[in-house]
Amino acid sequence: MRFRDSFSPASLWQGARDNLGIGVAVSGYGAVFGVLVAGKGISLAAMEAMNLFIFAGASQFIMVEMWHPRAVAAEIILAALIVNLRYMLIGASLRPLFLGRPFAHKAAGMHLVADENWAVTMNAHARDPDALSPGHLLGGGLCLAAFWHASSIAGHALGGVLPAPEVLGLDFAFTAVFLALAIGLWKGRGDVLPWLVTGVTAWAAAALLPGKWYVLIAAVAGFAVTVALHARRRSLEECRADA
Amino acid sequence: MPEILLDPLVLIIAGVAVGTYALRLGGLLLADRLPRKGAIAAGLERLPGIVLLALVVPAVTDLGLLGIVAATATAAAAILSRSPLLAMVVGAGVVAGARALGWG
Numbered sequence: 122m123r124f125r126d127s128f129s130p131a132s133l134w135q136g137a138r139d140n141l142g143i144g145v146a147v148s149g150y151g152a153v154f155g156v157l158v159a160g161k162g163i164s165l166a167a168m169e170a171m172n173l174f175i176f177a178g179a180s181q182f183i184m185v186e187m188w189h190p191r192a193v194a195a196e197i198i199l200a201a202l203i204v205n206l207r208y209m210l211i212g213a214s215l216r217p218l219f220l221g222r223p224f225a226h227k228a229a230g231m232h233l234v235a236d237e238n239w240a241v242t243m244n245a246h247a248r249d250p251d252a253l254s255p256g257h258l259l260g261g262g263l264c265l266a267a268f269w270h271a272s273s274i275a276g277h278a279l280g281g282v283l284p285a286p287e288v289l290g291l292d293f294a295f296t297a298v299f300l301a302l303a304i305g306l307w308k309g310r311g312d313v314l315p316w317l318v319t320g321v322t323a324w325a326a327a328a329l330l331p332g333k334w335y336v337l338i339a340a341v342a343g344f345a346v347t348v349a350l351h352a353r354r355r356s357l358e359e360c361r362a363d364a
Numbered sequence: 365m366p367e368i369l370l371d372p373l374v375l376i377i378a379g380v381a382v383g384t385y386a387l388r389l390g391g392l393l394l395a396d397r398l399p400r401k402g403a404i405a406a407g408l409e410r411l412p413g414i415v416l417l418a419l420v421v422p423a424v425t426d427l428g429l430l431g432i433v434a435a436t437a438t439a440a441a442a443i444l445s446r447s448p449l450l451a452m453v454v455g456a457g458v459v460a461g462a463r464a465l466g467w468g
Contacts, residue, residue: 149449167373174381179412183419184380194372198379200415205384207412212391213398231388290460293431296423297438297455299416301448304439306413319414320421327422339418344407347414351403 127226128256136238136260139245143237144264148272150178153294155276158185160286165277172270176233176262179302180204186295187333200336211239218246218255230255233262314350319343427459430467434458 158168163185171181180201187197211234219227238261246253286292322342326335391398399405424431438455442448 146447146449153452163373167377170374170377171381174377175384177384179416180380180384184376186419188373188376190372192372192376194375194379197376198383200419201380202383202387203415204412205380205387206408208384208387209391209394209398210409212388212393213395213400215392216395219392227392228389231392232385234388288460288463290434290456290458290463293423293427293434293459294452294456296420296431296435297452298448300420300424300435300438300455301442301451303413303416303420304442305446305448306410306416308410308413312410312413315410315414316417319417323418323421324425327425335422336415336418339421340411340415343414343418344411347410348403348407351406355403 122223122226124226124229127222127230127254128259129254132254132256133260133263136242136257136262137264139241139257140238140261140264143241144268147178147237147265148268150298151269151272152276152279153291153298154178154182154185155273155278156280156283157182157276157286157291157294158273159277159280160291161185161188163188165274168273168277169270172266172273175201176235176266176269177205177208178235178269179299182295182298187336193332196333196337200333203337203340208234211236214243215239215258217250218242218253218258222255226255230259233259233266235262235265238262238265311350312347315343315347318346430459430462433462 155168171184175181183204184197184201187200212231215231215234219230238258241261242253242258245257283289319339319342323335323339326338330338399408420435424435427434434455437458438451441454442451445451
């Protein structure tokens, strides 16, 4: 199978067009990201390295928020990768789209997978499974990347001109984005206890420990409670099935 | 060793870049072996939300009452509009407005 069979110009173009609307929305974050990066004193080159080689918005925000010239690299890498763990599930869900294609096509098609183009391609795939190739996904990724690069570079340039970040409330911008994204991931009443445990643990650990260790400690606590709750529910269901 | 390789920011970017690509491609290649059901799968699925919350809570409590007011406004905007971008504008706007009025 040739490269063109997976990534034909027509499929790339179709994917790019289907992601145009969401690309405009992504630009809003891109601009804010650029402003915040400049505010932390991170160079344009370093920001572009992130945009090119990582291309995962939420984790890039986390890296910039946690960054400090004397930061512990392992803490930041771990926190960013935990947030990106969902890409493993996203990757697994794309199996039907890449079925029977060579490894090189999979390797080329996965780097620019973001939440947005994944959702757009999965939607189109659900409507018409036979019409779609990985080119739709990659075309969407290229479209989003174009918006993301352009807007964050503009934000970075603007960052040097704007007043201090605190005056515009930009120090709270990270927190507000994370909170809104977290609310979007809320899965119902079963999340009440894990989120409560996560929040209280984060608060207490932040008050007691230096640095950003509270992120990992609270994540472990929240994960443990979630797994325990689901294991318990499962065994209760089995008891009922036995009775 | 060239100095640039010792820069912690370069190290962090390289680490996250390699790890994120490994997660993306690994998920696709291991699609048949990942747990799809069960308690561990449920926990993995909810982990991103949990990490985001862990980042949010201390940042909100650090700002005291202003933080709680701004977080409530942000949450309301996020739930009503379903747009994280709008929610961000509302949250940052509340903080900026309060500071302009001399609070916080």
